[in-house]
Amino acid sequence: MGLFDFFKKKEQTPEAQEALDKGLEKTKEGFFTKITKAVVGKSTVDEEVLDDLEEVLVTSDVGVTTTLKIIERIEDRVARDKYINTSELNGILREEIQELLAENNSNDFENFEYGNHKPYVIMVVGVNGVGKTTTIGKLAHKLKQAGNKVVLGAADTFRAAAVDQIKLWGERVGVRVVAQAMGSDPASVAFDTIQSAVANQEDVAIIDTAGRLHNKLALMNELTKIKNVMKKVVPGAPHEILLVLDASTGQNAIEQCKQFTQATDVNALALTKLDGTAKGGVVIGISDQFKIPVKYIGVGEGINDLQLFNKKEFVDSLFK
């Protein structure tokens, strides 16, 4: 199976489904406890229920913009169907969220066109601690399992431990890591990585970057420099600029998404740490608000805990 087949993969294995369901447990718990409270003693969906529902969505990190769209859709539905029983509310909410997400911009993974880039170059960006390096390790594992030759570039040279951490992932997964000493020029590491990927005929090159520098402007400038050096080796590279966001930070993740998408040409998102957070609703807000597809979700720290994001599957799991 090649790169393209991996990206085409759609069937959710029972194990992955279980990991997703389990990963969303806390989000579900918080969400449905609040909804149950909102409809207690009510038989039909009225103004008051809708007001409470709005609050439930906002406090579940769906975000104000997306919440208002969802409420508007439910209001329309109430106006159309006249009486909606509160027992139907969950089902209706699920349908409306799914339709809202389906209407938006981005396709899910299965429809992605990757072309025949070799090497396919992925540059991974995001603030410190969001899970960039871990996501790279997990992704490398998935790609390798699918039969691809993968190389990792340790272009986070800011922290001493960063180079060691990605090397460790390289060993775990069994893929090559290109690294230089701490403090060396990240753009030079990226250049070396891609040049050697070409020489070795590797299929995918994934470049790690620093999440923190002396200040934000320095970080953004450096990312631009790393990005620009890549196309000198492979025209069109990086093919993917993957922004990693920590879902457990809720609205901060939305804020980071705004900032990074303004500063760099992010064209894919990964949302990590969905397990262990009640803020999973942020995934709905992000997939609604940004014209950039959520491609991956992280549902644990383990090597297998990375999944392709599928809007319908995600919402189904949330409402299970």
Ligand SMILES: Nc1nc2c(ncn2[C@@H]2O[C@H](COP(=O)(O)OP(=O)(O)OP(=O)(O)O)[C@@H](O)[C@H]2O)c(=O)[nH]1
């Ligand atoms: N529970 C959980 N933890 C995760 C997930 N993804 C990453 N982590 C953890 O988050 C922590 C930070 O992850 P890193 O991959 O080091 O983050 P980073 O973005 O590379 O951080 P910097 O290199 O400091 O910029 C680690 O302890 C990871 O194990 C996830 O999906 N679920």
Ligand SMILES: [Mg+2]
């Ligand atoms: Mg890192």
